[in-house]
Amino acid sequence: MAKIKPGKNSSKKELITQKAANLFKKKGFSSASMRELAESVGVEASSLYNHIGSKSELLQEICFKVANIFTSYLDSIENTVINSSDKLEGIIRFHINMMLNNFDEVYVANHEWKHLQEPYLSNFLIQRRAYEKRLIILIENGIQANEFKTTNPYVAVLTILSAVRGLEFWQQHKKNISSYVLENDMVKHLLNGIIK
């Protein structure tokens, strides 16, 4: 009997998932076909089903992998004793670096989650809502501690998360700006504004 080869097996599935993230990003989930995905992997479409359950399953894995990474980081930073400003800055920098280093998967989680099937769709939205709620509390704490200006905490979270998401556009301009300048200038803008 041939041994189960978990190393090879899972790396092939990971390859498929990674290629799927890239394809879903380029064409969108609905426009991406399994035949195209298969071509980028280097096999026939039907062979993919030796490794995956379905097209939808690929989307689920991408979306929840990303969601869990962000949730885990927030867990860890909430357990530190630094002040709210430093927590917020850490979160912003984490989001920026996730956008820069895991672009395909983060992009798909941001843009294609609506094609998740139930119950995954509802679970994803619940998880995202919970994440936002924890950020709102962080902002509220910072306002009470007199670190942040008085502002609507939800609007602040929306502004920050959205600005960071916009880094997807920067991927085309990579050559002109270093990611170092980008990260620091965006953090400064979101924390201190642009007006002198």
Add this chain to the structure above:
Amino acid sequence: MAKIKPGKNSSKKELITQKAANLFKKKGFSSASMRELAESVGVEASSLYNHIGSKSELLQEICFKVANIFTSYLDSIENTVINSSDKLEGIIRFHINMMLNNFDEVYVANHEWKHLQEPYLSNFLIQRRAYEKRLIILIENGIQANEFKTTNPYVAVLTILSAVRGLEFWQQHKKNISSYVLENDMVKHLLNGIIK
């Protein structure tokens, strides 16, 4: 011979375009079918083709309508003599109000443009790039005039445009925050930051 009824005729086409924007927003361009669109309009799918050329044409009209509105506003504000800060604030407020009042079409232009066919796809990207370039120059002028902090102008534009785009998420929370609070708090955040 029956008269051409431009009023009725164009209003039917506008109805289709408006329903298409709503459907493309909800399902994405690729997942939205002409049969669904026809159902929301109240006719059979083939009847739509008495009024429109193709599914792609609907997307083109939505995307370029939105692009032209933003370009026109920028034209007008560039011709005023107010300082860079006030110009920037006006642009931010215009973007926010477009998101709030023309949500479906702006959403589609922001998310579904990649499904445009050539040469419309290239034209759209060129127009958007030109728009961003003009905003960058506005920021540069503000820095030189000592109105804005020294920062990378492209990063500033990216931050602002992306934050405003994020209002799409707010559409689900409408009941909790007035659009008045939202607009003013977001403008303050983007201009002056959150740190006290």
Add this chain to the structure above:
DNA sequence: CAATAAAACTAATAAGCGTTAGTTTTGCAG
């Protein structure tokens, strides 16, 4: 009322989709 054109309809087409069934190849274990 008769004529006409806009706009609806039914029916069909060709293409592409995700997925399954069944078969063959590949590669390691005893």
Add this chain to the structure above:
DNA sequence: CTGCAAAACTAACGCTTATTAGTTTTATTG
């Protein structure tokens, strides 16, 4: 070498898609 399972293949299924052709209805004008 033999046996077996993982993983590739070919072929096909049933379904949906945008769009077209051809026909009928609707509504308005002279």
